[in-house]
Amino acid sequence: MTFDKQIKRRDLLKTSAMLGIAGAAGSVAPSLLKAEPAKPTEIIVRAWGGPWVEALKAGVSDPFTTKTGIKVRHDLTEDNEIQPKVWAAVAQKRTPPIHINWDTTTNATKSALRGVCEDLSDLPNLKGTTDLAKPVGVDGYPIVNTYGYVYVLAYRPSAFPSGPPASYHDLLDPKFKGRLAFYNDGIGFHFPAQVAGGGKLDGIPNNMQPCWDFVSKIKTQEPLLGEDPDFVTWFQNGEIDAACTISTNALGAKRNGVDIAWTIPKEGAKFDTDGLWIPKGHSEGDLYWSREYINHALSKESQQIWLDGLGLPGVIPGLRPPPGLAGDPSYPTKPADFDRLIRISGKIQVENESEWFSKFKAIMQG
Amino acid sequence: MDILEAAFSKIWPKKGGFWGPYLMLSPAILLVGLLVLGLAYIGDTSLRTLDTSTFLFSEEWSLANYERALTEPFIRSVIWRSILGATIVTMTTLLLAFPYTYIMVRTRSAFLRKFLLIALFLPFFIGQVVRAYGWLIILGKQGIVNDILGLIGIEPLRMLFNYPSVLFGLVQYMFPFAVLMLAPALTAIPEEIEAAAESLGASWQETMLYVILPMAKSGLIGAGLVVLTLSLTDFAMPAILGGGTQDFVANAIYDQFFRTSDQGFGSSLAVLLIAIGSLLVWIIFMLVGAGTLALGAKDK
Numbered sequence: 001m002t003f004d005k006q007i008k009r010r011d012l013l014k015t016s017a018m019l020g021i022a023g024a025a026g027s028v029a030p031s032l033l034k035a036e037p038a039k040p041t042e043i044i045v046r047a048w049g050g051p052w053v054e055a056l057k058a059g060v061s062d063p064f065t066t067k068t069g070i071k072v073r074h075d076l077t078e079d080n081e082i083q084p085k086v087w088a089a090v091a092q093k094r095t096p097p098i099h100i101n102w103d104t105t106t107n108a109t110k111s112a113l114r115g116v117c118e119d120l121s122d123l124p125n126l127k128g129t130t131d132l133a134k135p136v137g138v139d140g141y142p143i144v145n146t147y148g149y150v151y152v153l154a155y156r157p158s159a160f161p162s163g164p165p166a167s168y169h170d171l172l173d174p175k176f177k178g179r180l181a182f183y184n185d186g187i188g189f190h191f192p193a194q195v196a197g198g199g200k201l202d203g204i205p206n207n208m209q210p211c212w213d214f215v216s217k218i219k220t221q222e223p224l225l226g227e228d229p230d231f232v233t234w235f236q237n238g239e240i241d242a243a244c245t246i247s248t249n250a251l252g253a254k255r256n257g258v259d260i261a262w263t264i265p266k267e268g269a270k271f272d273t274d275g276l277w278i279p280k281g282h283s284e285g286d287l288y289w290s291r292e293y294i295n296h297a298l299s300k301e302s303q304q305i306w307l308d309g310l311g312l313p314g315v316i317p318g319l320r321p322p323p324g325l326a327g328d329p330s331y332p333t334k335p336a337d338f339d340r341l342i343r344i345s346g347k348i349q350v351e352n353e354s355e356w357f358s359k360f361k362a363i364m365q366g
Numbered sequence: 367m368d369i370l371e372a373a374f375s376k377i378w379p380k381k382g383g384f385w386g387p388y389l390m391l392s393p394a395i396l397l398v399g400l401l402v403l404g405l406a407y408i409g410d411t412s413l414r415t416l417d418t419s420t421f422l423f424s425e426e427w428s429l430a431n432y433e434r435a436l437t438e439p440f441i442r443s444v445i446w447r448s449i450l451g452a453t454i455v456t457m458t459t460l461l462l463a464f465p466y467t468y469i470m471v472r473t474r475s476a477f478l479r480k481f482l483l484i485a486l487f488l489p490f491f492i493g494q495v496v497r498a499y500g501w502l503i504i505l506g507k508q509g510i511v512n513d514i515l516g517l518i519g520i521e522p523l524r525m526l527f528n529y530p531s532v533l534f535g536l537v538q539y540m541f542p543f544a545v546l547m548l549a550p551a552l553t554a555i556p557e558e559i560e561a562a563a564e565s566l567g568a569s570w571q572e573t574m575l576y577v578i579l580p581m582a583k584s585g586l587i588g589a590g591l592v593v594l595t596l597s598l599t600d601f602a603m604p605a606i607l608g609g610g611t612q613d614f615v616a617n618a619i620y621d622q623f624f625r626t627s628d629q630g631f632g633s634s635l636a637v638l639l640i641a642i643g644s645l646l647v648w649i650i651f652m653l654v655g656a657g658t659l660a661l662g663a664k665d666k
Contacts, residue, residue: 049631080627084623084627096395113418113421114420114422115420121383184592185621185629203592224609225611237507238507342600350418350421351418352418354628357621358438358441359440362438362440362443365443365444365611366440366443
């Protein structure tokens with residue numbers, strides 16, 4: 001009996017002690033959980049150069065440094081060239097070369113499907129974003145879309161004296177032979193070409209023949225094929241009259257004094273997004289502050305400055321359009337603005353782009 | 367070598383004994399070993415197919431990437447364009463480099479020799495990409511050439527973004543390599559031999575055709591091999607001067623590695639490129655020998 005009592009007494013003491021510790025821990029735990037991990041000296045954000053990185057720096061990176069004291073280094077390696085390095089680092093369980101990748105959503109979707117992205121679905125500022133922030137075709141938020149952009153039909157107004165081209169068919173006029181430009185893999189043009197060729201968007205990806213038929217017609221016009229910087233140069237040098245390009249390039253050329261305008265033809269225009277994501281493999285502290293950076297990029301103040309620089313619509317409601325872009329077809333904000341924009345799931349794009357690129361190049365280089 | 371041996375004997379007396387020569391070979395073995403390791407990795411990757419639902423490569427090996435490379439019309443046209451381009455560039459470069467080198471080594475004018483050497487080396491020090499962009503400025507629609515043509519009333523011509531402009535850029539890039547490979551071969555031909563041929567009644571053309579060209583054969587083969595392999599694998603000229611319409615195999619490899627993330631297919635193209643290059647070089651070795659690349663060993 002005495003023994004039992006002793007045991008019970010011991011049990012009681014133990015239980016009391018444990019309850020005491022648990023109670024104390026319970027009161028301390030929330031503050032511990034909220035405690036900020038140690039700050040890294042810097043975080044590395046991959047970015048595109050020129051006006052792109054300047055806009056990011058002004059809108060997100062500099063204010064983030066002011067707020068947290070953490071320096072932000074911008075790595076200007078091309079997005080598609082950093083990708084294999086990040087994938088290799090994650091596969092080999094090394095620390096990835098960057099903390100945050102500013103990436104096209106299509107490219108980032110490949111990383112998400114491969115499982116190398118950290119989950120971002122609990123970022124506090126996501127609550128205030130529009131549906132545009134959610135990547136299409138993947139579960140959750142391995143990527144957070146930060147803005148959208150349109151592959152507009154940019155044109156030289158003097159070459160179209162009777163008004164902007166209403167259709168891609170207008171570009172088949174013999175006077176535009178050798179004076180058109182497209183991306184060298186056809187990106188941005190495949191979907192409107194599908195419509196221009198008499199096909200339907202729900203034929204993507206299984207019946208793209210109308211697209212290839214129209215690309216073949218465009219090929220007879222001997223267009224130039226290039227990358228983003230080429231379009232601006234070609235417009236500046238008077239080498240081309242029209243191009244299917246991202247609106248930012250057209251806006252950049254216009255801001256540099258080039259006589260250029262843009263439109264969305266009746267076939268529509270591809271709408272896509274860029275986003276931010278964090279590769280797996282960072283320490284807890286680095287991950288915490290990288291997430292803070294992305295969360296900061298989703299604040300209204302940051303979006304306003306960043307996207308004023310890019311001239312693109314963000315993912316926070318109520319942003320003020322940059323001067324001259326209110327109501328512009330390249331700056332969709334209302335549901336009606338999206339009626340003529342074509343948005344295809346990132347998953348469908350990454351599963352088929354290799355075939356689409358090859359087919360486009362085969363036609364253009366045939 | 368003497369300095370190396372002296373340093374080595376201080377570290378390892380008695381010249382390293384049995385292992386000495388092997389130790390001397392170790393840098394070369396290391397270099398070749400790394401190359402072989404890289405090739406083995408590329409070979410392994412080329413046998414794995416990409417699953418675009420997970421962007422992971424298959425665990426099993428298959429020849430699917432090679433089958434695709436050899437059956438896809440676009441890739442076949444790229445391979446053909448590369449081989450044809452490399453052949454044309456090699457022939458043209460040798461045709462231009464031979465007289466240039468001949469004048470450079472035979473001229474009695476020190477000024478002319480120096481001028482030709484400077485003209486040769488100046489572009490050599492400028493990178494390929496910068497040179498390609500230089501041609502964009504010179505040959506563009508608003509370039510210097512079109513400006514001059516405009517003075518005589520000719521409308522601006524499109525001289526860029528086509529196959530001839532890529533070949534032109536490659537010839538200009540390869541020219542110094544060919545001259546540098548040819549110069550030792552032509553310098554080694556004594557001038558007295560030319561004088562002897564002429565004194566025996568050979569015309570200048572006959573001397574060139576029956577004496578100089580055969581004696582310069584090793585230099586021509588060496589220069590041809592270097593130009594052929596470099597042109598076949600070139601990336602920058604087709605990318606910049608081709609305007610996205612004249613891809614060579616290297617451009618297609620880049621696209622697969624970095625644009626569509628299909629390193630398996632890209633690796634299969636890399637292996638095919640190595641195989642094609644090696645096959646071409648082997649055919650030349652079999653037909654005419656290794657030239658100056660034999661480094662004094664007997665040809666064939």
